[in-house]
Amino acid sequence: MSWLKSAMRAAKKGEGHVAFVALFTLAPLLAFISLLIYTFSTASRGASAFASGVFISMASAATGSLFGFLFGIPRSRQRGEKEGFEKEEDREETSGNFGPNTNLEQISDWLTKILVGVGLVQIGNGTDAARRLVKSAGEAMGGTASARPVSASIIVTFVAWGFMVSYILTYTRGPRAFHSAYVMAVKKFKNQSELDAHTIEAAARVLDPPHGGRVVQQEEINSWAIQATSETRIWIFRVSKQQLDDALRDPTNNGDSISRTTPIFRALTAADAEYPPYVGYLGIALAMQSDPHFWDAEASLSEAIRLRRKREDAGWLEYEFYRVLCRIELKRNVDAIIQDLVSIQ
Template sequence: MAVVRGGSGSRGGWPVRRWAAVGIGASAGFGLLSLLLYATQCGEPLAVLGSGLAVAAAAAVGGGSVGFLFGIPRAVAAEGHDAAGTQGALGGAAPAARPTYTANTNLEQVSDWLTKLLIGAGLTQLGAVGDAARSMLDALAPSLGGRPDSRTFAAALVLDFLVLGFLTGWLLTRLLLASALSHADRQALESFVTAQNLSDTGDVEGADRYRARAMEALGLPVAEAERYDGIRRTQPSGPPRTATMQALVDAARQSAASTGLTADQVADFFAAGGEGQRIYALALMQGDPSLVTWTCVFDAIEHSRSAFEQFQALVAARTAVHRLPAVEHAMLRRTLEAQLHGGWISRSVQRRHMTEDILAALAHPAGARPAAEPI
């Protein structure tokens, strides 16, 4: 987040964030000094000081948490860009174009829900909030010396550090989190551009490496793909391992609609590396047919790295066959028939039946099923 110098953004050459830090620091110092002076007037000053510091810290943490929720930045949606414009940007022809990916907004949504819940509950329960505050102050008064003015001092201490915590949490989130997210987005876009340039020059391995780096910067589900690879590498082959891997696929399928990913992102994730990434991409395609990229599905059926991967590709194809462009029906049919008579499909009754279902849907598009049945 850029700091504006001069005008309303600064005073006397100091940026706004420095003024904010000084103001918060001064208020916190004044509150701690007040606590110290108050503790010296009590019968057990160290006990009162310790209790007061604990109360102040708790209030600051509570206020800071609320400030964080209110300060979470909102991703700006890209407008007016299409696939052609995107490819131009990635190829370097149009450097000003926006990236193809969108930010995952789950954190924003949680922030919105919680802030609305807090505000709504506060407005509808004002009386209850007042009663709870009075009960809390009555409980705090003995730990702050039990003096006649302990209750008043507790109220001032809690209010001071609650507000300071809120302002600190809000400012730090606004000043630091937005910059960190923007920096990650810039790194991801640069990696995507580099990957496209390497792909244009024929360096497929280098392009895949930069795509993976971009996806890590965007927080895409690399960890889940690595979990799959770890299970396949460490567990012996057999039904238990297949069931564990299928559980990961089912979880990915169910989360597909909430990931905020685009079809291009999922395709890049498929092309970026190991079998785990390919499986995870296919699972996302199963959960949301709009994420299907048919070149990936064809590749996973014809050049699958395992029977399990080919099975997931068939599920994705059956899920989205009703969306397959008519011009690609012949290609899918040829791919399936070739595997049906000599690939992994021919070795499994389940995969063979699924293939026959897809071929039947290609022959009779009106009868295509819109979603895969549970596995």
């Protein structure tokens, strides 16, 4: 088995090895050539027998690959566990601690033990099942006297080939693949967490700007909101909505506090223009800020009402109320104003 160890070591380094070339290419190639010669020289239905042999080969290889994958799934090293390599070069070839135990790893461990145990106990009962399988495969390959041993050879060959290829690839490439996937996931999570933190920080500076601090531009907060997760945007919306609602209930408020929520609702709308509360509260903020923009407010509220109806949501009737205020200020048609008042009731 020294060739297998050296081949695995070469595979971990990404180097070519004649054993792998032979195993991956020559073995199935020779098997298919032999199958082609057999089917078109002895079988009465050459094309049909060859197609059946190909499908049997594919099914056998898939079965062997599944078992090879289950047996070859790498086990993550726990903290404080010794790696147990005999040589330092073997230690250097490993991919490190790619993460904690996974469910797939545990399931693989359970399944391999179950399969080995059941296989040893039921090995005698499997003879009849194997005989029926070979008989069915032989009939599909022409039903001749030599079809059964040929079909049995195909099944054994490709099950073994699929197992070896899958096991070696999983054993040699698995740790590195698992480690890379784990690192990428951690980096993505870390980067997204940083983006969300920056978005919350920018929103806080807009809602409650520090004295003498840098003014956050609308394009900047838009960019942060677009990159943030939906959960972060919802949290920022609730904080901004609370500030707006508190300002509306405060009779001494001059609209400045509401004006500071307008950029936030603009950014949220830029990030998700299909969510009615974002669009609707942008309209409310535009209508009630210190420098009202009733035209834009009416447009935003009308869009929010359309989105609400599209989602078949019966709530958020304050949209119509504030649209009435906008239409009164803009001296709109009385019928349109009455229609909104009726819908509020």
